[in-house]
Amino acid sequence: MRGQLPPGARDFVEVPFAVPDGVREIAVSYAYARPDVPDGTLGNACDIGLLDADGRLRGWSGGARDSFRVGERDATPGYLPGPIAPGTWRVLLGPYTVAPQGLPYEIHVTLHHAPAIGPPAPAPAYPPSRAPGRGRSWYRGDCHLHTVHSDGSRTPAELAAAARAARLDFIVSTEHNTTSAHAAFAAEAGDDLLILTGEEITTRNGHLLALGTDPGTWFDWRFRARDEDAFARTARAIRRAGGLVVPAHPYGLHLGSQWKFGYEHADAVEVWNGTWTLDDEAALATWDNLLGHRVLPAMGNSDAHREPQVVGLPQTVVRADALERGAILDGLRAGRSWIAESADLDVEFEAVAEGGARAGVGDTLPVRADEPVAVTLTVTGVPDPVVRLVTDEGQTHLAFAERVEWRTTSAATAYVRAEVRHAGNGTMAALTNPIRLLDTPTEGGR
Structure with a gap:
């Protein structure tokens, strides 16, 4: 099948093909022209996936693969095995960018016929939703990770090994626009590692993490910020599936990765993504500005795809x-x-x-307006730390110390959060969510 997409083509183009009865596997490969373009002009880039006869997504590999196969019992990572129903299937093209000359493409589809191979494949097994743990405690996790099931190079086994090496207690599987890794992680979970399932929903106007959703639940990514109520509908669907709605790397440097949907429907925001860089500084500033009128927790994740990207840098x-x-x-x-x-x-x-009342990270401390409050921060594991205490008014305390104490009142301070940076280059070492101080009236008024 051949065709050409013009500049300004739709975000997603469906190319239909007929599948007769008796097909047990579908193999697809594709190629497209990459002509030279003038400096500063975007060239051709085209993603690919597959829709079955019922219009359900059977997989998505984006631009990470030029071929894949889907069979009754197994499939290329990123794709879901299962029955090959007769009818009209569709190759799903996603012209990410189109050169001024257009994007000529060629798709090869091979249908493999065979006799029926017995009963249907068993239902997929998923990782358990609980691990022994330590009861009420602090648990370390990385909630944004990729494997060969999207555009990463690690296998699920290699990713789980890296998580254990980083001394994490839990991770979340967040492949781009596919759930195929969910079942692949069942064998990698254990008493020492909880593995939750999710998805990175990569729209053209920003990326969204669906964290801790029901295993096997898929969310469509084919919408933009201009599509009325699309983000709100997606957020509701994520919550119905038991998950959290978390905009990822809001100031990402790649085309289409900057967050354009606002934060009204978010449960948290990823303010630290991988190695600390200027886009993280921008995300931190945006989040801090939101705190004046909205409790929106911050998260940090590695977004690790391959070596040398470090799983658990950072971790929540x-x-x-x-x-x-x-x-x-x-x-x-x-x-x-x-x-x-x-x-x-x-x-x-x-x-x-x-x-005597006390509160920790994420808690609210009800206190009289004029009652003194002592805020303390103790840091271990950071040589020569630079500590900043930040409130709704901005930075209120700066110290080159492993332990700091600062005093305030709820009349002066609505919230306080802490940053720990490296003295040498100013990059982040640790960042807390805020403690909120709630001004409560005294008996008979203030």
């Missing part, structure tokens, strides 16, 4: 009642978490009122 450390899906998601949703560059680093952050 969450206080949860158990190492269990619901408890971990509850802790993340409430902001009872902080972000670290590695498991070598630890932070203790607390606010204590003069009357």
